[in-house]
Amino acid sequence: MKTNFVSALFSSILAKIKGALWKLCYQHMAKSYRREDWKFMNYGYAPLEGNPEMMPLSQADALERYCIQLYRHVASDVDLAGLEVLEIGSGRGGGADYIKRYLKPKTMMGVDFAKDAVAFCNRNYCVDGLAFKVGNAESLPFADSSFDAVVNVESSHCYPSVAAFLGQVKRVLREGGHFLFADMRSKEDLSVLREQLRQSGMTLIRETEITPNVLRALKLDNERRTAMIAQMVRKSKLKGFLKFAGVEDTKFNKMLKNGEMVYISCLLQKSNGGAMHP
Template sequence: MRLRQLAWRATYELLGARVRRPEWAFMNYGYAPVDPAGAPLVLDAADEVDRYCVQLYAHVLDGVEVAGADVLEVGSGRGGGASWVSRSLGPRSTTGVDFAASAVSLSRRDRTGPGLRFVQGDAQALPFADESFDVVVNVESSHCYADMEAFVAQVHRVLRPGGAFVWADLRTAADVGTTRAQLTSSGLVAVEHRDITAEVLHALRLDDARKTELVREWIPRPFQRALRPFAGLEGTRNPEGFAAGTLRYLSARLERPA
């Protein structure tokens, strides 16, 4: 697990150092309802190009009181999600933390929003005081961590009593039960568990042509083949695993007891 974590760190540092385009704000797979009901999520014109990625944040935060809250995103990547939260949902403050120094540098340079800041730090040793946040967000990042239970213990520590932890990520079908147990391992109480594989796979398919073109335009040619699986493009391992049922995409909302 430690070697895998080091490999992910090296990958994200390389991406941040070599691909510094401000237009690349998100790295998640996205979310698109298979059978939409009701009005679509209203977005600013500048966010529309990243609609599916933004919709994944909107999904995990649905039902959470963000207005006036202190929000932490763990694994904030290139900063698009934290920026959208700060600009759109009315929190008092939004903090993004990421282990990749290059990603933090990009986020500080390119992302704006009221009360928004970015900090370098480790998800398994968060650099914040106890009970600092009302909401903790973790989107498509925890599969990189060497110790999921250590991460959840840190979330419990930095959450205020009554605070919410929202999470989304992919796992093998065999690991679903273990992952759900890990999410409650430090005393957080599950409010909702969902399997959103169909919605994530739908988003990947809808956004495939755009992402394929961006890989061609933005990624240096020697790295393009390696980035295709990272981006979840058609024909690569993860979309095929979602379609076959061997890989699942999960979301959850948990609370720290008051």
């Protein structure tokens, strides 16, 4: 009994340390790298066959096409037009900006715990109905039932408590509202994530493994990612940044290829007082 308590306490302290390190890391990146054309920090998405370009984009938006396509994939289950939408972990704001301009929600709010990332977004996007705010995924600064949809892309792996995060998603969603989610986990942690989603009190409508789509996007985007990083960062930081960006022959890319890491997307709904998925 005592051993279980100690090991749970130890895991929770470790998770909190990991969360604090992620905060430092994202805060540092936002403060140090201010280039306006770097708007995304996800691995991207491409269909497995045929033309990898899923939809027409303006020339400026097409620069980070595959990162946008991950948002398009995640958001494709629900018509967001006219809705009030929240993104948690909005990073450099490209996803929220894409959703607002292309998918036409009434309002789009991005929230991130890195205050310099939020300042970057508030400086760089001037779109009616699009706003960014500092906030933590585990204690969102919004009233209950404020949003029709919540989007979360490649951010949840940083959170010390995914259960607390999912509790917040459910709290800020209106009845019938949707949770649009994508992220990766190690093969071992995927079952933990599935159980957390199952216990969230929201109904799981769809789960899709998109690892091959993410890998195709990373391959097609490899040259651009590598060139941008080489241009932007000092030599001493090059290796770390390439790994962070998932380029070919780095740790996470290899783990996705050999199945040690799995990328999924899901659609959940808050409904009928939050029925549990069977």
